[in-house]
Amino acid sequence: MTPASSSEFDQGIALRPDGEAGWYRGELGEGWQIGGGINGGFLLAAAANALRQELPQHPDPLSISGYYLSASTPGPYTVRTEVVRKGNSLSNATAVLYQQDEHGQQVERLRVLASYTDLAALDAEVGTAAEPPAMPPREQCIGAEHAPPQFVEQAALLRRFDLRLDPACVGWALGQPSGNGRIQGWFRLADDREPDPLALLLVADALPPVTFDLGRPGWAPTIELTVHLRALPAAGWLRVSHATRNLAGGYFEEDCEIWDEAGRLVAQSRQLARTPRAK
Template sequence: MPETTSEFDRGIALTPHPEEPGRYDGELGEGWQIGGGVNGGLLLAFAAHALALEAGPGHPHPLTVSGTYVSPSRPGPATVRTEIMRRGRTLATGSAVLSQDGEERLRVTAAFTDLAALDDEVATTAVPPVLPAPEQCIGIEHAPKELIAQAALLERMDLRLDPATVGWALGQPSKEGRIQGWFKLADGRPADPLSLLLTADALPPVTFDLGRPGWAPTIELTVHLRALPADGWLRVSHATRNVAGGYFEEDCEIWDADGRLVAQSRQLAKTPR
């Protein structure tokens, strides 16, 4: 496998197993941790990368990826076993199981296509979030050192949060259930469909804006990819409308530098204690 200078590409790097078809082995790095576990978006990209390799060059991009998180992942060796159920002319569908030490961590179902070949028609009532310029937003350099120590993931990103949605950091959450901002990978790697899976789970849990800080473990995360992203800053918006029974949903929209909606996601997570 060719070497790469991108932290993200190293983070999802995989090697086909020489004796077991459909199996790919890799290493989950410590740089993608949040709290004690590996970020759910990185895990989804890791498993989706294996499925993309198995689907083959005719279906290079994820169209939809849905993951159920079975148990917390830790830094260290990981294995993805894939199965492609069908390869059609424009769509391939498959499933994957990510495991560590024989214990299942993540189960994924997905469909792959060639996003570059999709129809250019766009008909949507969605509009991108209105944000101050990136230099007027709140960067990681303003985060408390103790937060960085517990979330090495943040150092892999250039994240600039909208000042209007970070009152929670000062003990003054808006209670509107929204966090939004600008996103790039810290090393300048351009966004692509696999990195958008990480982006969909990159912002702080939207429950922070409800005055409920703390770790919010993901139960299920589904991402729909709409188009190949243009190079440049991504605008990312997370929102919730329902917190009940100890769980909440978090809806995400990702807009590229050309103002196009390139990905949407919804996840179900546990409400922080």
């Protein structure tokens, strides 16, 4: 069973065994909604937590991909896991997250394929040619309390974050998007829970969609999200950068980098999402 925690995030992804081996049950809270459904990164963390229960020797996702098949809503859910292979340094597993629809039928919401390891056993040094995003100090950035009211109304999960966006990337909030397709900022959970591998899955999908910076506001539902974790994050704030280079056929990709307090690139992700509909 998932250990008890006072953090809203840990309570939100908490699971209990559900009868058969490999099955778990949890409850999706209203506080993690964005637009028309539960945040995709939060859902991925919930499924990843079920896989963690099945792989105690390899507790951390190294690479995890989720395909979102239908919008999740607040309420009960179940996760079915299957361990495909257990190795000395790496294990592979799948998970499927289900909810009941209005007719009482089990509907598949999310399907996951992942490789798990023990990040604590890996070299903590991260060698990369990438550089952390250049941003002003946190006190000079824009907090979520300054977000447009209509956006906050559609994003209950913002109240769970201490998110401070780079002023150079918030022109969209004033009706003046830069058109660069980039949003970046400082992040930590509002209750000061320190980052860990499961929290990084949430962070990879925590910022407003980069389509806001392209003048396309609105809900951008995730189709597929893949996260690669490089190291256990240091305690403290995270620097997060989202960017896109392509928007075509009603879809766009969003690349994310997550840097920890020690200046290491601890996670990267790419997702495919649906472009918000023009109003």
